[in-house]
Amino acid sequence: MSDLLIDTLSVSYGRRKVIDNLTVEHIAEGKVTTLLGPNGSGKSTLLKAMAGLTPSVGKVMFEGKDLLAAHFSERAKQVVYLPQSLPASVHLRAFESMLVARKASDNQSTEEVIDEAMELLRKLGIENLGMCYLDQLSGGQKQLVGLAQALIRKPKILLLDEPLSALDLNHQFHVMEMIKQETRERNIITVIVLHDINIALQHTDYVLMLKNGHLITSGIPDQVITPEVLAEVYGVKGRVEHCSQGKPHVMIDGLVNAH
Numbered sequence: 001m002s003d004l005l006i007d008t009l010s011v012s013y014g015r016r017k018v019i020d021n022l023t024v025e026h027i028a029e030g031k032v033t034t035l036l037g038p039n040g041s042g043k044s045t046l047l048k049a050m051a052g053l054t055p056s057v058g059k060v061m062f063e064g065k066d067l068l069a070a071h072f073s074e075r076a077k078q079v080v081y082l083p084q085s086l087p088a089s090v091h092l093r094a095f096e097s098m099l100v101a102r103k104a105s106d107n108q109s110t111e112e113v114i115d116e117a118m119e120l121l122r123k124l125g126i127e128n129l130g131m132c133y134l135d136q137l138s139g140g141q142k143q144l145v146g147l148a149q150a151l152i153r154k155p156k157i158l159l160l161d162e163p164l165s166a167l168d169l170n171h172q173f174h175v176m177e178m179i180k181q182e183t184r185e186r187n188i189i190t191v192i193v194l195h196d197i198n199i200a201l202q203h204t205d206y207v208l209m210l211k212n213g214h215l216i217t218s219g220i221p222d223q224v225i226t227p228e229v230l231a232e233v234y235g236v237k238g239r240v241e242h243c244s245q246g247k248p249h250v251m252i253d254g255l256v257n258a259h
């Protein structure tokens with residue numbers, strides 16, 4: 001088993017502690033773990049700290065080693081972080097940008113990488129975008145190419161910060177199913193920041209609920225996402241209903257402190 005352990009991790013910006021002594025005992029491989037929490041609760045900061053992209057105190061243990069103590073180049077072979085902001089609008093074709101992303105991380109032959117890039121574009125349903133320039137793509141198309149760039153690097157730990165934010169309903173569903181499938185097939189650790197609690201309920205395996213830099217609760221989505229937790233973390237009056245197919249769905253009726 002190569003689960004991930006976050007051990008007493010803290011991150012501060014100046015004198016302000018944004019992640020406060022946070023421990024997560026295991027983030028499982030082959031599963032999609034969602035990081036949920038209100039705006040400003042520290043989700044992006046936590047992902048960046050796990051990728052070693054922002055200074056932190058504490059450990060992130062993987063395969064018996066502290067990832068944060070590893071050299072940047074070693075860590076970059078294992079961990080890929082896809083930021084919230086869309087990929088830079090460089091004048092490079094989407095397909096070329098994938099080859100560059102992959103070539104930066106290993107020396108596989110160009111033919112093999114080309115085959116893998118084609119396959120990933122096909123799985124994402126964007127083969128038609130391969131020859132398009134990044135700076136001519138829409139926001140959602142750029143987001144899909146960003147995901148293709150992340151996946152082609154074959155990380156053992158995939159950290160995705162709001163990868164659905166620019167996607168339509170069809171692509172949100174398709175991408176979540178693909179992320180789940182790739183996570184299972186590659187047996188990797190995927191941690192994904194989401195705001196849509198229903199997507200977390202329906203598509204992901206485990207939830208970490210953050211508030212003010214603290215882990216409030218964690219577990220299987222339909223055990224963690226309860227009216228009590230929704231009130232405590234988001235300040236909303238929520239109900240968990242089950243549809244005719246038995247799937248849970250959150251409905252929000254109002255705000256806890258509404259007058």
Ligand SMILES: Nc1ncnc2c1ncn2[C@@H]1O[C@H](COP(=O)(O)OP(=O)(O)OP(=O)(O)O)[C@@H](O)[C@H]1O
Nearest residue numbers: 013014018037038039040041042043044045046084
């Ligand atoms: N570079 C920075 N310098 C100073 N403060 C920062 C910086 N980045 C984030 N913060 C602050 O840290 C806190 C956590 O921010 P973070 O982006 O991690 O939250 P988040 O949970 O991802 O929020 P959102 O859901 O709105 O994206 C916020 O109060 C934010 O203002």
